[in-house]
Amino acid sequence: MPAIREAVARAVAEDIGALGDVSAALLAVDSHVVASFVPRADGVIAGCLAATETFAQIDPAVRVDWSVDDGVEIVTGQVIGRVEGSLPSILTGERTALNFLCHLSGIASLTRRYVRATHGKARVRDTRKTTPGLRALEKAAVRAGGGVNHRGSLSDSVLIKDNHLAGLSIPQAVARARLRWPGLSVQVECDQRDQVNTAIEAGADLVLLDNMTPEQVAECVKIVDGRFPVEVSGNVSVETLGAYVDAGANLISVGALTHSAPVLDIGLDLDLNN
């Protein structure tokens, strides 16, 4: 996948610097070791391909094997993968490989927590609030966590937000969207109940209820009346999510999945008996 290759190339370049790994250079090149990826906390793994690619770019002779696939739940202390090859090459790649693995697994793990909290009654969705330069990898990590993706880019579907309404009304927006972008779904972000009515009348495909209380959401769910899935957004937390699900929301958008997920701590342990 080109997105992974390029992200890894950038990360390796920024970590290696002009002199290379000055610490690993002190080691004998021919020291051969095996090391294990071991989580320090429970969570969901994501980013295996990026970690593998990191070692491939640094030293094609290093071999990486995984016992798990992206999306699998892993537990503290479990050996989830092994790296085998020259000690200096492995040490040079360790941090970059772990930076991908921990960051993306952090996203997958947080997503899984939100997914769990829905008890299967709604789906959890990411946003475009991703870390600059890592959109494709983070969206894949959300899927690994059991979430579904919102727009990949501004090209993917029409979403009319409050700031657009400074320039045109909801009916105008929907009408123009139908004309210019047939086949793209048209979604309207509403922060008031009236806008939901307007959006439905205008023929929107979906509404996104922004910053509403569960009570307001329940009213809007009634208005929508099963025409399409109802999406809720606006600082929904794992704690408050249940109320929105109970209010009838079908999709819960959570920016935090990609913008504020703490890493899942994973380490690389040398196998000293090997």
Added chain:
Amino acid sequence: MPAIREAVARAVAEDIGALGDVSAALLAVDSHVVASFVPRADGVIAGCLAATETFAQIDPAVRVDWSVDDGVEIVTGQVIGRVEGSLPSILTGERTALNFLCHLSGIASLTRRYVRATHGKARVRDTRKTTPGLRALEKAAVRAGGGVNHRGSLSDSVLIKDNHLAGLSIPQAVARARLRWPGLSVQVECDQRDQVNTAIEAGADLVLLDNMTPEQVAECVKIVDGRFPVEVSGNVSVETLGAYVDAGANLISVGALTHSAPVLDIGLDLDLNN
């Protein structure tokens, strides 16, 4: 700065997609607006240059002015900057500009919390646990937050960690480092008291105490006896930091500054009266 230009170019490209912003395309090109950057929470700002560059790459006619510089503390509701120009251009750039601003301000804000917790008795330091592709920008955000930087790359200084010791002893490592990399500082990560003695005898410039209790740190501080600053690392939190400072640590390394900082929520509000 080339690092900012390239990071922004990648972020804009991944957000725009092949059709451009299909929603903004519904608006009249000549609608001119002013909008304000407004924090939704208190914190420390960072990333202004990246946000400015985002709009510059999308539409050079958009003008961005800041009332604050990176590193300044900002409060909820304060107008910290203004954007002026065509409405569709501003909407197209909004998310990418905010993604940089919120992510980097999140790092600066978390750093400031740690810095505060030291009460001026130690300094807070980042690590190489940065988000892949954003090393330079995140290191600058740590400085904006009042922290100091650890190595920028594997070229910057010699740091001997536990995994290196699979291939050579501490005295061997320091001796070889002196020979091969004169002028680079040589640091040894120690997770046992004995290693500190060994490192000092070997002539290391700094030791990094990893995963020790405050009591163990206090003992090591005595051993070091003012020869050089003592650095502590290993899942130090804002809560536990005080005990390490009291134990005599001079530098506290915190991976979370860059790998797990939640965003600082900042929005872009259209000035409707304008």
Added chain:
Amino acid sequence: MPAIREAVARAVAEDIGALGDVSAALLAVDSHVVASFVPRADGVIAGCLAATETFAQIDPAVRVDWSVDDGVEIVTGQVIGRVEGSLPSILTGERTALNFLCHLSGIASLTRRYVRATHGKARVRDTRKTTPGLRALEKAAVRAGGGVNHRGSLSDSVLIKDNHLAGLSIPQAVARARLRWPGLSVQVECDQRDQVNTAIEAGADLVLLDNMTPEQVAECVKIVDGRFPVEVSGNVSVETLGAYVDAGANLISVGALTHSAPVLDIGLDLDLNN
């Protein structure tokens, strides 16, 4: 726009070579001229921004002004824009600027011919059959010609084609798409009438009738019965398009718009009196 900047940078680099423009180098650097963009045939202009950017990258002192915007109909001999600056710079950029302008105007002009042939009773749509590396620019040229865009990328909407059916049935495909990609429109390409029924029952948002006769299309239009716009594809020409429109098609997809449009011939004439 980054897409234009990058496409122009590549084109300029591939045309300039390692010695620069060896012919223009024979001219005096300070010879100042004005030149006019003049079409040699009637058509629709597109690509003005790319042509402007070409000269900007070669010599920022060259000034380009357009009398027309993308999408305007232009006639043989009309002066549609002017370039002013150093003669060698203008000659160095001439071919690359015209390559963009003629290629993209060729696409806009062919699109306009198809649009005309619908007499306003259907819309003309492009495909993903674009020239590698120029997707965003060609899609914009189709819009300039009056057409509408199909998917910008494989991320934009779900389209189930015959080859997908080797792996899953239409109902399976639609059901999985709803589950995994809520909010993305789901389209099914059908080359038999039965598939249209199946797609409707499965809940597809759109069907794309591929390689059908106008008679078959008319039957499918009856089946669809206004539920959504009906799209037709498969080597539709300007000549055969009318029959499909009369059969009730709402959208006509034409790969030739981007893969086989001949250039619109536009030249750059020096203004010798200037």
Added chain:
Amino acid sequence: MPAIREAVARAVAEDIGALGDVSAALLAVDSHVVASFVPRADGVIAGCLAATETFAQIDPAVRVDWSVDDGVEIVTGQVIGRVEGSLPSILTGERTALNFLCHLSGIASLTRRYVRATHGKARVRDTRKTTPGLRALEKAAVRAGGGVNHRGSLSDSVLIKDNHLAGLSIPQAVARARLRWPGLSVQVECDQRDQVNTAIEAGADLVLLDNMTPEQVAECVKIVDGRFPVEVSGNVSVETLGAYVDAGANLISVGALTHSAPVLDIGLDLDLNN
């Protein structure tokens, strides 16, 4: 070849988008298929390496084998190559691989038509009127079609065109070129008979007769009198080419080879029995 790798990487990136292929994602990853490249029209194949590279970048486990080489004539329905591997990977790469193959084969096929029309009495040549970003691949496709290449870039040889004459005379141009660029061939584009005499006297290596009638060309051929090959350009079509060849032209430059060749329609058919 770096040119192919980079062109393919750009094309794959622009087609995949931030979410990946949302349609192929609905399929089982382990479904293994064989598919055949099959032309829908007769022509000349080109671009095999680019198509192979496309699948290699998407999934190295996909295997591509060709029964033909670039430059071979292929007929409707013939199996010219096979792809074997995971169904979703093949579907993800299909369009990009075909975009290269159909575009470049279109150029090779049109070139072959022109070459045929010369009955071996002249050679057919391309121009710098190539699609931006694809110069090297399109020039190779012209060679596959049996044509010969004109300048690859502005560095390759000196060509004095009418617009250069605004700044210097033909004798001045040739004299300066000899001085500054010894070893590069010097060619002069002439649209009047007198210029041919002037160019010969000035010592040009070649003349390029632009926009002349066959009669005018015949006169110029007499003037040149075998000193060097005579080249003709200016909207020569397959129909009018014969008259120019009969008039004694040795080289026929045709911009349309690269700027207006329609694609050669080639499809990828799944082998359902496999």
Added chain:
Amino acid sequence: MPAIREAVARAVAEDIGALGDVSAALLAVDSHVVASFVPRADGVIAGCLAATETFAQIDPAVRVDWSVDDGVEIVTGQVIGRVEGSLPSILTGERTALNFLCHLSGIASLTRRYVRATHGKARVRDTRKTTPGLRALEKAAVRAGGGVNHRGSLSDSVLIKDNHLAGLSIPQAVARARLRWPGLSVQVECDQRDQVNTAIEAGADLVLLDNMTPEQVAECVKIVDGRFPVEVSGNVSVETLGAYVDAGANLISVGALTHSAPVLDIGLDLDLNN
């Protein structure tokens, strides 16, 4: 010029590292200074545009003005240009700007020495033995020094060298070249007198006499008898060049111009009175 922009961007990126200029960061940002470019030795200047571009990429507010153009002879202590702006920005860019300026001026200066040694009776030519990644800039520096360029790339002209003759004879090579690459000049490298005869009979445009003594060159000059310029190559030094010129060589190729030119030492002096 894209070649300069890209070369400078790479050089700035490799020099700045992940932390930025840690030394300049100690200075006050608002300290405004003027500095002068001053040669420490006599020579010929080249690379002014690259030096200017370096500061532009680091800080657009820094202003650079030159008193000389590329190709001008400069003397020790002369102020050849001035930089004005923030002290830390100027210090950050100083080394990279000087690296371009000193390297390219070194090439121009060495070229000028060779040119002088010809006393105007021959021209001095570079080779493809350039520093990887700097071909276009080094070729321009040779021109600034008064030399002329050989091939810019392998696309520019046909040059048959000894290793090609393992695969085909000189007459075969020339005949095939005429057929496949009409309009490109065909040059044959000869290290024996007989090859010169063969090349002339085969119709080569130029011969390049490699590793011959002046006496052998004189014999070959007689054979060529004014048909075309005679080129000499093979470790010609400033000292031995005269003998080759006297032997009748018209062009002297010198790989050392680009592969072994020592820098011209140029410094940047702060104007302390300013």
Added chain:
Amino acid sequence: MPAIREAVARAVAEDIGALGDVSAALLAVDSHVVASFVPRADGVIAGCLAATETFAQIDPAVRVDWSVDDGVEIVTGQVIGRVEGSLPSILTGERTALNFLCHLSGIASLTRRYVRATHGKARVRDTRKTTPGLRALEKAAVRAGGGVNHRGSLSDSVLIKDNHLAGLSIPQAVARARLRWPGLSVQVECDQRDQVNTAIEAGADLVLLDNMTPEQVAECVKIVDGRFPVEVSGNVSVETLGAYVDAGANLISVGALTHSAPVLDIGLDLDLNN
């Protein structure tokens, strides 16, 4: 290593041009040969990986084997490596592979000469005066020659030079550096004896004596009195180096290693008996 891959990709692209290798294209593709890398002068080899990578990028079927590693002394006429594969591929890659090999071996060889001249009593160090775009490769070549590296980039350590003193004093500089960049070594360039005292008192880690006579160096060595290694710079030549070593210098910085090393001449000879 990404640095090598990217440097090679740029070099191959700039040498191949838009038409490819027009000379090698005249040869039969299936002619298989073996060729040997053979030095034409004695020296130290460096750049083997870059030469190998060059052929890998042009034609993965070409095989390269080395009899020596970077850093080994090689003698005129020795076969140091072999290339085996298609003749046209080998000829296309020959010049670029040799450009890397000769340039980097030139640096290694010059470094070795300086290292020899120290008779083991001091170490030889490079500077940041590297060829733009080749920093990492040239620094590795210095190590191959037996030298040690100075800063890889402006991020690597603090170095206060004369121009910095326009903005702050030595004690200010050292104090601020300790505060802002704990763990980075702080070096002060001194061109007067007094500055050495000041730097020591300020607590600098190293001093770099710039443009001093051996006598002045000897005095400074006394002042430093073994606190840290003393470094000397400023146009030290192989001839003058001994006096500085005798004066007690421990490190000798030589810009010429990377900015003015002539190439080590290495050729590629076809094995005609093979």
